[in-house]
Amino acid sequence: MRIVRNLKDIFNQEPAVNLLKSALLKNKIAHAYLFTGPKGVGKETAAKALIYHLFCQFSREDPCGSCLSCKKLDKEIHPDFVKIAPEKRDIRIDTVREIERFIRFRPLEAPYKAILILQAEKLNPEAGNALLKSLEEPPSYVIFILVTENIIQLLPTIISRSQIVKFRPLPEKTIKEFLMKYAGYEEGVAQTLAELSLGSLGRALEIAEKGLLEELHAFVKASLSKKAELRFKTAERLSRMERENYELFFYLLTLWVWRSYLKEKAGFPYPMALPEETFKGDPKIALREISQAKTALDYFIHPELTFYTLMHKLF
Ligand SMILES: [Zn+2]
Numbered sequence: 001m002r003i004v005r006n007l008k009d010i011f012n013q014e015p016a017v018n019l020l021k022s023a024l025l026k027n028k029i030a031h032a033y034l035f036t037g038p039k040g041v042g043k044e045t046a047a048k049a050l051i052y053h054l055f056c057q058f059s060r061e062d063p064c065g066s067c068l069s070c071k072k073l074d075k076e077i078h079p080d081f082v083k084i085a086p087e088k089r090d091i092r093i094d095t096v097r098e099i100e101r102f103i104r105f106r107p108l109e110a111p112y113k114a115i116l117i118l119q120a121e122k123l124n125p126e127a128g129n130a131l132l133k134s135l136e137e138p139p140s141y142v143i144f145i146l147v148t149e150n151i152i153q154l155l156p157t158i159i160s161r162s163q164i165v166k167f168r169p170l171p172e173k174t175i176k177e178f179l180m181k182y183a184g185y186e187e188g189v190a191q192t193l194a195e196l197s198l199g200s201l202g203r204a205l206e207i208a209e210k211g212l213l214e215e216l217h218a219f220v221k222a223s224l225s226k227k228a229e230l231r232f233k234t235a236e237r238l239s240r241m242e243r244e245n246y247e248l249f250f251y252l253l254t255l256w257v258w259r260s261y262l263k264e265k266a267g268f269p270y271p272m273a274l275p276e277e278t279f280k281g282d283p284k285i286a287l288r289e290i291s292q293a294k295t296a297l298d299y300f301i302h303p304e305l306t307f308y309t310l311m312h313k314l315f
Helices: 014-026 043-055 068-074 093-104 125-136 156-160 172-182 187-196 201-209 212-225 228-239 243-266 283-298 303-314
Strands: 032-036 081-084 113-117 142-148 163-166
Touching: 014 043, 014 163, 032 043, 043 068, 043 113, 043 142, 081 093, 093 113, 093 125, 125 142, 125 156, 172 187, 172 201, 187 201, 201 212, 201 243, 212 228, 212 243, 212 303, 228 303, 243 283, 283 303
Parallel strands: 032 142, 032 163, 081 113, 113 142
Antiparallel strands: none
16 A cells, blocks of 8 residues: 655545644644544544654655655654554553653654554543643653544543544545555446445445455345355354454445345435345344344354354344
């Protein structure tokens, strides 16, 4: 995947990008930013780009990509930059203690020390409160960038101490163009993925790269066949999917249920890439079953059995 080092290369997020560029131009960088918006629309990419602008040794306006700073950022080995993400379910106090140690001393190479916190809503209350202290009186060389899809799950005190930068869902057309231009997809495929992504480029790419549409087709086919053997085999195949893909698989399954319903009840156009067979049951019951299956998997209930049961319950 291409590396984005310049804020101007962030697609279709002009309000956010202009705000950050103007801060750079006026040299008024906030000590804490909170990037908020839906999944996969450029928040993390923009956060990293901002750090390139601040760290590049040659140009603050147009990060060069070839100086030592840029190269170290490319490899995420710059000593003045840390990236934090939840380890399992949350971000814990130990991690915040590490951040405290990290910011205690002046930067080694760059003009700032930058801390990027992904999925900031996963800070547990203890960690959130500890972080608050660093956000309240940070040393002048520190910049925090918190990224979240769920701003309402953050501590209000964290929100109030950060400058909020809003990112918006991307139009279908933008996603389609990106997929064709940078990811090499044919127009038809790009169009379909854009339609399924609900404004999230990240989601479109994930669906494509992980072959999740194929999994959905296999699931629907096996469910409809009512053949126990095929169902078992498919459930077994699905259970081998990486855990992190479950969420997106269920997203597609839910989308299929809804789009089937809209097609049957209101004659809405139905995306071509979804299984030819539409869902005929009650969508409310289906959504409840899907949500129960998700919960079961979250608690590590036997995945094979969970998928098998779900097939049985939906059809
Ligand atoms: Zn550079």
